Structures are given as C-alpha cells and as structure tokens.
Amino acid sequence: MDERILVHPRTRLRPEKPKLAVCPGCGGKYPRREMVYLHEETHDNLTFFNGERVCKPCARRYGVSH
Secondary structure: OOHHHHOOOOOOOOOOOOOEEEOOOOOOEEEHHHOEEOOHHHOOOOOOOOOOEEOHHHHHHOOOOO
C-alpha cells in the first residue's frame, strides 16, 4: 500500500511552529509553554492581571511565585 495516500499534502514534512505569546512586562515574544501563567495568589495584583502570561525573567523581576 502506498503510504503517501494517507498523508495530507499541507501537513507533510512541515515542522510545527510553537505558538508565541507577548509578555506584558517586557514586550518580548516567547513560546507559550515557557511562560508563567499568573493565578490570583501568585502575584501582588499591582503590576499584572490574573490570567496573564509573563516570561520567566519578568516573573523573577516582579516577584511572581510559581
């Protein structure tokens, strides 16, 4: 059986790009899996909002506990 029939032409041999998110602290673009998701009890509510994602350097800079 020919295996090429089972592969869709758009998905074949195309590497998957990571989804990027913008850090509200520094404005940098980072892969979502490398960012820290902010919960209500992990930050002081003065700099960031609940549910935002910040990069790890900004999380350390602003004292976010994760």
